[in-house]
C-alpha cells in the first residue's frame with residue numbers, strides 16, 4: 059500500500075459490536091471519538107440493532123461513521139432491544155451468525171478501496187465476545203484490537219482464564235472459596251463471573267471461554283476504564299503472570315458523551331422523546347438529591363419475588379423513586395406488585411416500563427442514589443454523575459463489579475441477600491434511607507463527586523485516558539503505514 063495514499067486519506071477502521079445495548083452504547087460512543095480524531099469508521103452489528111441505532115441515534119452520529127447491518131438470521135421481532143434475560147442467549151447466537159457477512163464486507167471494503175475515496179481498513183476493533191473476528195483480521199493481515207466494555211478488574215480474571223481452566227477452578231463450583239488471581243484479594247465462587255459458573259447454561263460457559271481465551275492473540279485491548287479509577291487492576295494487567303504475551307493495554311475511558319462528562323446543561327431539544335420528557339418533568343418537581351433511581355440495565359430482569367421485595371422496601375422507605383420496571387413475561391403491575399403499592403406511592407414514585415434516558419436521569423440534580431445491577435456502563439455513568447450506588451448484582455461480572463463499588467471505591471452499599479438469594483424489603487428500606495439521607499450516603503456521594511471530577515480531567519488534553527487514546531491512535535496508524 060502506498061504511504062502517500064495513506065497520508066492523503068483519513069485512516070479507516072472497522073468496528074464490530076456485540077449485539078446488546080450494554081456493548082453497543084459505548085461502542086458507538088467510542089466510534090464518535092475516533093471520528094472526531096479524524097478516522098472514518100465502518101461500524102457493523104446485527105442488522106436489527108443497526109436499524110435501531112439509525113432510528114434513535116442517527117442524528118448524533120459523526121458523519122464519518124458508516125453503519126452497516128449484518129444479517130443476523132433471526133426473525134424480525136425476536137431480537138428485542140431491552141427486554142428479557144433470554145435475549146442474552148439469543149445475542150450469543152446472533153454474534154456468531156454475523157461472521158460470514160462480516161468477512162464478506164471486510165473483503166469488499168479492501169477490494170473497493172482501489173476505486174474509492176475510502177482507504178482499506180487499517181485495523182479491526184471488535185468486541186471481546188466476537189473473537190472469530192481475529193481469524194478474519196489474520197486472513198486479511200490487519201491488526202485486531204479488542205473493545206472491552208467491562209472493568210479492568212474483570213479483565214484481570216479473564217486474561218488469567220487459561221490458568222484457571224488448567225487448575226480446574228473454572229467452571230466454578232458453587233462452594234468454591236479463596237480463589238487466587240495475582241494482584242487482587244482472593245475471591246469466593248459466588249463473586250466469579252456468572253458465565254463461568256457450573257450452574258450457568260453450558261452454552262454460555264463455552265461461548266465465554268472460546269471468546270475470552272483469544273484475547274491473548276489480539277494487538278491490544280481498549281478498556282472502558284481509567285487509571286485513576288482502577289490503577290491496581292491496570293498495573294496487574296501489564297504483569298507477566300496475567301498477560302504473558304504482553305498484549306498492549308489501553309485504558310481510555312470513561313467512554314461517555316462529552317456533554318455528560320463536562321456536566322453541561324441538558325439540551326431538551328436533543329431528547330424529544332415522550333418518556334424522556336415525562337422523566338425530566340417529574341424529576342424537576344422533586345427536591346434536590348432526594349430521588350432513588352432504580353434500574354437493572356438492558357438485559358437483566360430480577361425475579362418477581364425480588365421485584366416485590368424492592369416494592370415493599372421502597373414503600374417503607376418513604377423516599378421518592380424513579381423505577382425502570384421491566385417485569386418477567388406473564389407478570390403484570392396490577393397483579394404482581396404488592397397490594398396497594400401503586401396507590402400508596404403514587405405521589406412520590408414514577409414507574410417507567412420502557413427504555414428511559416439513563417444519562418439524563420443520573421445527571422438530574424434531583425437524583426440522589428441509584429439502585430443498580432452494577433453493569434459496568436451503569437457504574438461509570440453513576441460515578442460520573444456523582445451519584446452513589448445501591449448494588450444489587452444480577453449476572454455477568456456484576457457481582458465482581460459490586461465489590462469494586464462497595465469495598466474498593468466505596469461509592470456504594472451492597473444489598474445483602476437472604477433466603478432464595480433475594481434482598482429483602484427491610485434491608486432495602488434501611489439501605490435506601492442510608493444512601494439518600496445518612497452519613498455514610500453523604501460520604502459516598504462525596505467520593506463519587508471526586509471521581510466525577512477526576513473522570514472529566516482524565517479525558518481532557520493531558521489526562522491519562524486522553525494520552526492513552528493518543529497512544530492507541532499512534533499505534534493503529536503506524537501499523538497501517540507499515541503494511
Ligand code: UDX
Pocket residue numbers: 078079080081083207208209353354355356357358382412413414415416417432433434435436437439453454455456
Ligand atoms: C452488560 C453488562 O452487565 C455490563 O457489565 C457489560 O459491561 C456490558 O453488558 P447491561 O446489563 O445492559 O450491560 O448494563 P450496563 O452495562 O449498565 O449497560 C446498560 C446501558 O443501557 C447503560 O448505558 C444505560 O445508560 C443504558 N440504559 C439502560 C438506558 O439508557 N435506559 C434504560 O432504560 C436502560
